[in-house]
Amino acid sequence: MTGGSRGIGRATVLALAEAGADVAFTYSSNEEAAHDVCKAAEGYSGKVLAIQANAEDFAAAKSAVERVHDELGGLDGVVINAGITKDRPLVMMPEGDWDDVIATNLKGTFNYARAAVYGMIRERSGRIVCVSSVSGLTGVLGQSNYSATKAGQIGFVRSLSKEVGPYGITVNAVAPGFIETDIWEQIPENKREGILASIPVGRLGQAQEVAAAIRYLLSPDAAYITGSVLVIDGGLSS
Template identity: 45%
Template sequence: MSRSVLVTGGNRGIGLAIARAFAQAGDKVAVTYRSGEPPEELTALGVLAVRCDITDSEQVEQAYKEIEDAHGAVEVLVANAGITKDTLLMRMSEDDFTSVVDTNLTGTFRVVKRANRGMLRAKKGRVVLISSVVGLLGSAGQANYAASKAALVGFARSLARELGSRNITFNVVAPGFVDTDMTKVLTDEQRAAIVANVPLARYAQPEEIAAAVSFLASDDAAYITGAVIPVDGGLGMGH
C-alpha cells in the first residue's frame, strides 16, 4: 500500500538514499531541501521536492500543506535534515552552538509536531529520527553537533511513551561515518584515521542507513518503538 512519506534534507547523501528506497518501494515520497536544486533523479523517481528551511515554522507549515495537497497526510516521517559547525569549545561562538541546535533539534521538533497532526487523526504513524554515533560517543570539536544529536534520543523516547497508545512509533537511527559528499572532503590520512577505529574497517554506504530506516517504517517493525539502532560498523558499541 503506497504511503505518504516525508524525508527532510532528502536532496543529497543519506537523505537522498532514504528517499530513493521509499520511492522504489512504491511509496509517495516528498523531500525538503534548503538550498540549491534537487537532483534530477528525484524527478525521475516521482519524488516531490519542496524547498523548506526547518528553522522557520512558517516554511514548515507551508511545506506540509504542499505535501498534503499532493500526497495526503504524512504517514512516515524521516527527520534527517541537519547541519554542522565544527570547532573547539573555546572558539565556538554562541551562534555556532545555537544554529546547530535550532536546525538539528528544534527543527526536528517542528517537523515532528506538524506531522503528528495527521498521524493522531489517522491513529497511526512512523517517525524515524536520524541521529549520529557522535551523539552517543562524543567527538572533540563537535560539542554542538553531538549535543543536538544526543538530544534526539530523549526526544524520541519521550514521544514513544506519549503517543505509543495512538499506534505512532518513534525510533532513532544513529549512523557512523558514511561515504557521502560530506566525508569525501576529508584527506586520505583523515579517512584512514577514522576507519582505524571502526571494527568493520570501512565507511557505511548511504544505502545501508536507508535499509535500517526502511525496516523501522515497515510492518515488520510494528512492535519496535523508542529504539536506537546504530548503523556504525561497531564504532559506537557500548553506548
C-alpha cells in the same frame, strides 16, 4: 523527509520510491541537487515531490506537511534528516555556530515532528524516524554543538514515543557512524586512515545501508519497535 537532496537523505528518498511509496522531501537551497533526486526517481512506482523549506522555520514545516497531504493524499511517516555541522573546539566556537547547529538539527526536529504528529494522532497511525548519529552516543572531538543535537534527538525520540504510542505511532532513531557521503570528504585526508582503523568492520558505511534501516522502521514489520535507536556504525561505538 527533511534534507532529502544528498547523502543519506537522497538514498532514502530513492529507496522508498523504488519500493512504491510516494515521497516528499525538503531541501534548503540546492535546487539542482533536488531536481537530480526527482530525475533519478523517474521510472520508480512511487511519486517524488521536492519542497524548498528551511528546517528552522515552524511555519515552513506546517506548510510542507499541508502540501504533502494535498498533493500526495496523506502522510504516513516522517523522516527527520536535515542537519548541519560547524565543528570547532568549544573554546574557539562562536556563539553563532552553536545557535545555527541547534536551530537546524534540534529545532528542526521539533518543527517537523510537531507539524506532522497531530494528523497522525487523528489517524491513529504513523511513523517518525530521526536520523541521529553515533556522535550523540559517544561524543566526537570538536563536535560539542553537533553531539548535543544528536543526543537531544535521542532523548526526543524516547520521550515522544511514550506520548504517542497509544495512538499507534512509533518514534525511532537511527544513529549512523562514518558514512561515505560528502561529509566524509570534509574530513582532512590525514585523519581518515585513523578513523577507518577504528571501525571494526574496516570500512565506511554506505548511504544505502542506512536507507534500508530507515525503510524498515517505516514499514508495518516494525510496528512493535518504538523509542529505539538503531546504531549503524560498523561496530565503532561498541
